[in-house]
Amino acid sequence: MATEKVKIGVVGCGVVAAAYYLPYLMTLENAEITAVCDLHPVRTEACVRVFGAREQYSDYYDMLEKSNIDAVFILTAPGTHVPFAMAAIEAGKHLLIQKPMATELGDARKIRDGVRAAGLKAIIEPSSSTPLDPDFALLRSLVKQGVLGDILWFSLGATGPTKYAPGLASNPYGKAAFFDADSGGFLFDLPYAPTNIVGVLGPCKSVFAHAKISVADDFIVPESEFDKYMAQIKDPDDANYWDVVVNLPRTEAVKMEAVDQAYSLYEMADGSHGACHVGRIYHPVLPGSGGGSLSVYGTEGNLLFGAGYKASIISSRKDLLPEVAEDGWFHIPLRGDRSKARWPVPVPGAFNYYHESSRHLVECILEGKEPLVNVDWGLHITEMMYGALRSSETGELYQMTTSLDY
Numbered sequence: 001m002a003t004e005k006v007k008i009g010v011v012g013c014g015v016v017a018a019a020y021y022l023p024y025l026m027t028l029e030n031a032e033i034t035a036v037c038d039l040h041p042v043r044t045e046a047c048v049r050v051f052g053a054r055e056q057y058s059d060y061y062d063m064l065e066k067s068n069i070d071a072v073f074i075l076t077a078p079g080t081h082v083p084f085a086m087a088a089i090e091a092g093k094h095l096l097i098q099k100p101m102a103t104e105l106g107d108a109r110k111i112r113d114g115v116r117a118a119g120l121k122a123i124i125e126p127s128s129s130t131p132l133d134p135d136f137a138l139l140r141s142l143v144k145q146g147v148l149g150d151i152l153w154f155s156l157g158a159t160g161p162t163k164y165a166p167g168l169a170s171n172p173y174g175k176a177a178f179f180d181a182d183s184g185g186f187l188f189d190l191p192y193a194p195t196n197i198v199g200v201l202g203p204c205k206s207v208f209a210h211a212k213i214s215v216a217d218d219f220i221v222p223e224s225e226f227d228k229y230m231a232q233i234k235d236p237d238d239a240n241y242w243d244v245v246v247n248l249p250r251t252e253a254v255k256m257e258a259v260d261q262a263y264s265l266y267e268m269a270d271g272s273h274g275a276c277h278v279g280r281i282y283h284p285v286l287p288g289s290g291g292g293s294l295s296v297y298g299t300e301g302n303l304l305f306g307a308g309y310k311a312s313i314i315s316s317r318k319d320l321l322p323e324v325a326e327d328g329w330f331h332i333p334l335r336g337d338r339s340k341a342r343w344p345v346p347v348p349g350a351f352n353y354y355h356e357s358s359r360h361l362v363e364c365i366l367e368g369k370e371p372l373v374n375v376d377w378g379l380h381i382t383e384m385m386y387g388a389l390r391s392s393e394t395g396e397l398y399q400m401t402t403s404l405d406y
């Protein structure tokens with residue numbers, strides 16, 4: 001590479017781009033927002049004005065051909081991720097792909113094989129609950145050393161936004177991103193759940209699942225409201241549409257075309273098994289109740305997320321614990337200033353996966369390193385969700401065909 005700055009082209013100037021990636025990318029000394037692309041000119045114009053993007057495009061393939069970029073951030077709706085990733089690989093661009101990598105296993109494999117064959121760097125989101133987060137790297141290492149002994153069982157229940165924004169059941173915008181058939185629905189919206197399990201327990205062996213569409217009819221805020229929002233943003237650190245969209249009237253009828261509830265029983269390569277539920281709920285829960293963060297129970301100890309901590313371990317193998325508090329537990333504290341928490345932005349000072357992935361990819365490109373959350377990681381997590389759907393359709397156990405050395 002001729003320059004020390006990684007030149008980035010962003011496709012999809014939507015909510016996630018404006019709220020998380022672009023404000024951070026513009027602060028990186030070793031990166032530059034060379035180009036942005038969206039079907040809505042008002043959105044690319046806002047990205048030029050507010051985030052300092054140098055060029056704007058309305059056609060992605062045009063951007064790939066004409067702009068002098070090293071890497072592409074694919075921040076569009078899921079249905080575009082595979083063709084956009086394959087075109088970027090063909091053009092020799094490094095990649096960040098927002099979730100999901102793909103909704104078909106064959107497509108995820110094509111991306112993995114293409115990235116490998118071309119010698120490119122790629123990060124597959126989300127990087128939360130992965131070795132990129134030092135707290136998770138520590139937890140995984142403790143579990144591997146035997147702090148929990150043999151794992152008996154685990155459980156994880158992931159719900160929709162209601163937990164954070166009371167009264168908000170489903171996504172208030174984003175027909176293509178969250179409701180259309182090719183979005184993959186709520187299952188593929190929440191790879192955070194399988195990632196959390198793998199981030200602690202390692203690779204998965206099989207899945208048996210039941211998945212369905214529970215609420216087929218919903219209402220969202222019309223797309224034109226986001227155009228209006230983007231037309232008036234000025235401050236790069238104050239461009240989070242979630243701040244306003246949760247309070248806008250949901251007047252546009254929308255069909256949920258992909259599953260919004262999935263109950264998966266995962267068997268992990270370490271022999272443990274557990275239940276993972278992702279589903280929308282339609283009414284608030286009481287603080288400390290409902291849903292369910294990951295809990296893991298073993299012959300030597302328990303690992304719990306939540307209860308006022310990021311994670312906590314109690315273990316008879318105290319020799320393995322980095323420290324033990326007065327209550328007998330090893331606690332990893334919640335990081336950051338929680339008084340400034342705003343849904344769904346990571347708490348200031350806490351692990352921010354959008355930022356960490358951006359920083360890490362740029363570093364990997366400049367230093368020729370393999371990303372920690374790479375295409376093999378993404379392929380495995382994709383198969384855990386894909387396998388759940390296949391199992392639900394066939395009524396049979398789905399045996400994973402991919403694994404991870406983790």
Ligand SMILES: NC(=O)c1ccc[n+]([C@@H]2O[C@H](COP(=O)([O-])OP(=O)(O)OC[C@H]3O[C@@H](n4cnc5c(N)ncnc54)[C@H](O)[C@@H]3O)[C@@H](O)[C@H]2O)c1
Nearest residue numbers: 012013014015016037038039075076077078098099174177
């Ligand atoms: N919104 C969030 O909080 C959030 C959080 C994490 C991950 N994500 C993921 O980020 C991605 C985008 O989500 P979002 O919420 O920003 O959605 P969004 O609908 O706000 O943004 C998507 C943008 O892509 C543009 N687009 C669609 N097709 C295009 C095409 N062919 N060429 C160029 N631009 C095109 C749309 O016009 C839109 O501006 C999804 O994969 C989603 O799963 C979103």
